[in-house]
Amino acid sequence: MQDASTDFLIIGGGILGAATAWSLAQRAPVGTRIRLIEAGMLASATTSQAAALLTRVRPDPAMAALVAETFVAIEQLNAVLDQSLPLRQVGSLHLASHDAGKSYLRETWHTARSLGLKAEWLDGKGAQSLAPWLAPGEGSEALFVAEDGYMDPVQLAQGYFSAARKLGVEVMQNCRVEALIKDQERVLGARTSNGDIIAGTVICCAGPWSVKLLAESGIQLPMAPVRSHYWITEDNTELFLVESPMVILPDANAYARPEVGGLLFGLRDQQAVYGDPAGLPEDIHGYLFNCDPEGWECLESGWTDLAEVFPAIEHLGVAHYLTGVSSYTPDGKPLLGRTALAGLLVATGCSGGGIALSGGIGRLLAELALEQSSYIDTTPFAPERFGPVDPFSEAFRIRCALARSQKRSG
Structure with a gap:
């Protein structure tokens, strides 16, 4: 390691670390040293497992502001990158036939209007014209939000990294953090597999591994590793345009989007599956939760409701099943900002929404790290908002899992 000191040290090379590095480099004074370290390869862990739905309509204005900033970030990145990012701004279609689902649609419509977003009501025929695989039932309602989209999460992360490097950020791969270095109540840097790095400020974006890492320094992060998973059907270009x-299918607690000729669809477990933050492997790929490891129980329990609006699933083959780890908090909102350990900030706990929130989180963490005025109120995301917690306890992990099973939007 040529220089073992830096002004800002970012731990974690997923999408939040990438977005924070880029935003920090944009705003920091000339000559500021920024280093990002990743235990493996960039954007190869939980970022690579995401479905990456960029839905802008969020009931909480602060959450909506984070997502809106991601769309701004994509435009800014396109202006400096050699090639534009592959954003598929195809909109989101919300379909429901039951009372609870229709209530969700009405709430979404009101929220969209309050955010200045266009939301259009459609009948069943109009919904099917946009998504031919759908079979809306009699009396169903549909809402189309045109400004939503999705994109490959790794390509977005690499876009942040490329722009950050252009601004002088040093990125180190295959550099694992073994412990934080601290002096009484202040962080001084990190002990890594490549040696010690001294830093004026440390920003932890290490995803589900953050809990164990920070607990060793007395910081108890209120989040738990919860399973996110989805399936991809075999190709059918007539159905899946x-x-x-x-x-978004609130009645079935499901979501879907096109995926290279097939359909990617996700189901949220009625009883969400969670893991132990102390037992996560270094390599997340191939990691299986000890409950319903292959997802068959979840698929079986959600099959009837899904087949009601997606009858083709009865004869289509499923080509792929992907399971990943999301970091959930009890209220489904991220953990963003300063911790009780001076000089240490965190950006994690995105509850399955990290790709959509990335640009907003990057900007917010950069402003906090530089002690600038924040563009949004940080109170809803304060890491200490739940009071003292034990993230390793069974009871607390169940609280976090419930946040996923009760989630209704994309």
Whole structure:
């Protein structure tokens, strides 16, 4: 390691670390040293497992502001990168036939209007024209939000990294953090597999591994590793049009979007599956939760409701099943900002929404790290908002899992 000191040290080379590095480099004074370290390869862990739905309509204005900033960030990145990012701004289609689902649609419509977003009501025929695989039932309602989209999460992360490097950020791969270095109540840097790095400020974006790492320094992060998973059907270009919108199905607690000729669809477990933050492997790929490891129980329990609006699933083959780890908090909002350990900030706990929130989180963490005025109120995301917690306890992990099973939007 040529220089073992830096002004800002970012731990974690996923999408939040990438977005924070880029935003920090944009705002920091000339000559500021910024280093990002990643235990493996960039954007190869939980970022690579994401479905990456960029839905702008969020009931909480602060959450909506984070997502809106991601769309701004994509435009800014396109202006400096050699090639534009592959954003598929195809909109989101929300379909419901039951009372609870229709209530969700009405709430979404009101929220969209309050945010200045266009939301259009459609009948069943109009919904099916956008997504031919859908079979809306009699009396169903549909809402189309045109400004939503999705994109490959790794390509977005690499876009942040490329722009950050252009601004002088040093990125180190295959450099694992073994412990934080601290002096009484202040962080001084990190002990890594490549040696010690001294830093004026440390920003932890290490995803589900953050809990164990920070607990060793007395910081108890209120989040737990919860399973996120989805399936991809075999190809059918007549049913799954490339320009079809994402689809949100609150009645079935499901979502879907086109994926290279097939359909990617996710189901949220009625009883969410969670893991132990102390037992996560270094390599997340191939990691299986000890409950319903292959997802068959979840698929079986959600099959009837899904087949009601997606009858083709009865004869289509499933080509792929992907399971990943999301970091959930009890209220489904991220953990962003300063910790009780001076000089240490965190950006994690995105509850399955890290790709959509990335640009907003990057900007917010950069402003906090530089002690600038924040563009949004940080109170809803304060890491200490739940009071003292034990993230390793069974009871607390169940609280976090419930946040996923009760989630209704994309």
